Structures are given as C-alpha cells and as structure tokens.
Amino acid sequence: MADKREKSHKELLEIKEKLYEIHNDMKRFMERSGQQHLDSVLSGSRTNFTNAIIGHVIDDIEGGLENNMVKKCDMRDTCKSSFTGFLQKNACLIKNENVPEDVILKTQSELNDMRNNAPSKQCEKCFLQVQNLFGKQVNMMRSLQIYSSNEEKKQDIVPLPEGFIADVFEPLSNKQRLQILKAIAIETKTFSVLSELTGLRGGNLLFHLQKLLDSGMILQRHERGDYMITDKGFKIMKSVSDMYSVLKS
Numbered sequence: 001m002a003d004k005r006e007k008s009h010k011e012l013l014e015i016k017e018k019l020y021e022i023h024n025d026m027k028r029f030m031e032r033s034g035q036q037h038l039d040s041v042l043s044g045s046r047t048n049f050t051n052a053i054i055g056h057v058i059d060d061i062e063g064g065l066e067n068n069m070v071k072k073c074d075m076r077d078t079c080k081s082s083f084t085g086f087l088q089k090n091a092c093l094i095k096n097e098n099v100p101e102d103v104i105l106k107t108q109s110e111l112n113d114m115r116n117n118a119p120s121k122q123c124e125k126c127f128l129q130v131q132n133l134f135g136k137q138v139n140m141m142r143s144l145q146i147y148s149s150n151e152e153k154k155q156d157i158v159p160l161p162e163g164f165i166a167d168v169f170e171p172l173s174n175k176q177r178l179q180i181l182k183a184i185a186i187e188t189k190t191f192s193v194l195s196e197l198t199g200l201r202g203g204n205l206l207f208h209l210q211k212l213l214d215s216g217m218i219l220q221r222h223e224r225g226d227y228m229i230t231d232k233g234f235k236i237m238k239s240v241s242d243m244y245s246v247l248k249s
Contacts, residue, residue: 050095053094054092057091057137058088058091061084064129064132065080065083066080069129079126083130090137093146098146101148101149104141107134108134111130111131115131170215171211171212172236174208176205177208180194180198180218181217184229191205191209191224194227217232218233
C-alpha cells in the first residue's frame with residue numbers, strides 16, 4: 001500500500017513538473033510572439049508618425065522661406081529653390097532611427113560655406129531664416145531622441161554599480177558560453193546537444209554551464225533536464241546585439 005502511494009506521489013510530481021515545463025514553454029512562446037507583433041505595430045506607427053512630422057516640417061520650410069526671405073531680389077527664386085532642397089534633405093533624416101553628429105556638423109558646415117559665399121549683404125536675412133529652420137529641425141530630432149551631440153551623450157552616461165561589468169560581461173567573454181546562450185535563446189537544448197555544439201565534454205561543459213547558471217542567464221528545467229535562457233539572459237543578449245548594431249553603424 002505504501003509503495004502504491006509512493007508511486008502515485010511520484011507520478012503526481014512528474015505530472016506537475018511536465019505541466020510546469022509546458023507552462024514555461026507557452027509563456028516564452030507568447031512573450032516572443034507578442035514582442036514580434038508589438039515590434040511590427042510600433043514600426044508601422046513610427047513610420048506613420050515620422051511621415052506626418054516630415055510633412056509638417058516641409059510645410060514649415062515653405063512658409064518660413066516664403067514669408068521671411070528678402071522680397072525684392074533677382075536671385076530670390078533661385079535661392080529659395082536651393083534652400084528648400086537643402087532643408088528638405090535634412091528633414092528626411094527624421095526617418096532614421098539615429099542621426100550621427102558628424103552628419104549634422106557636415107550639413108551645418110555646408111550652410112556656413114553657402115553663407116560665406118553669399119554675393120550680397122542682404123543675403124544675410126535669408127540665411128538667418130535658413131539657419132533658424134535648420135535649428136528647428138535639429139531640435140525636432142533631439143525631441144524624437146534620434147539625435148544628440150557627443151557632449152549631450154556624455155551627460156546621459158549613468159554611473160554603473162561596482163561589479164556590474166564583470167557580472168554581465170564575464171560570462172559572455174568565453175566563446176563557448178556565448179555559443180550556448182545564442183543556441184538556447186532560440187530553443188531549449190539538452191546537455192548532449194550543447195556538447196556537440198561547443199565541442200566540450202563532461203566536466204568542461206559543466207564548468208561553463210555552471211558559470212551561466214550562477215549568473216542567472218540560464219536555468220535547467222530539472223536535474224538532467226534541458227537548458228533554457230532566462231529573461232535576464234535574453235535581455236542581456238538583446239542588449240549586446242543592439243550595442244553591436246550601434247557600433248557597426
């Protein structure tokens with residue numbers, strides 16, 4: 001009788017464990033699917049939003065130049081056309097997710113060159129308006145958080161807690177551990193699959209898995225079970241990927 005109860009208890013634990021695994025798998029699937037859908041929606045919304053902003057900025061260019069350039073000037077139409085093209089080109093940068101400082105500095109330099117080569121003193125009034133419109137566009141980029149100067153970026157650097165860098169990057173500093181994280185970020189993996197993937201055997205693989213377990217980046221479903229990435233591990237890998245994209249651009 002006792003053996004029967006023990007067997008039933010063991011079976012119940014196995015069922016609970018299996019349900020827990022299914023729950024986690026479904027949760028991860030829903031999180032990934034939901035994030036993909038959210039990213040798609042946000043991407044579409046951002047495109048519509050930026051197009052609307054660019055439309056407003058272009059209208060502002062037309063109105064600003066028309067109303068504030070020198071009226072009586074033989075070069076008015078020619079200059080207006082040139083200024084419009086210059087400002088519209090800069091306005092289109094709003095479509096980008098990031099506007100490097102050197103691009104803005106180069107554009108400002110081009111405007112300065114045009115201004116220095118102006119044929120008449122009365123041109124200054126027109127260039128003041130162009131500079132004003134250009135400045136408004138740059139401020140718009142700042143508001144959208146797609147542009148900031150290097151000096152502004154320095155002010156945004158948050159002091160990191162002591163040991164943070166080591167805690168995050170030390171587990172990633174090994175080629176095999178990075179392979180493991182990349183692999184289980186897609187789906188759970190068994191010990192044998194990870195061994196084949198990394199070329200590590202027995203204790204060597206266990207050493208690296210333990211490093212990742214201790215860091216909280218991965219977990220093992222149960223003893224001898226599959227390995228899976230944690231929310232912390234996924235966020236760290238996503239952050240590293242984003243950092244790589246920024247440095248590469």
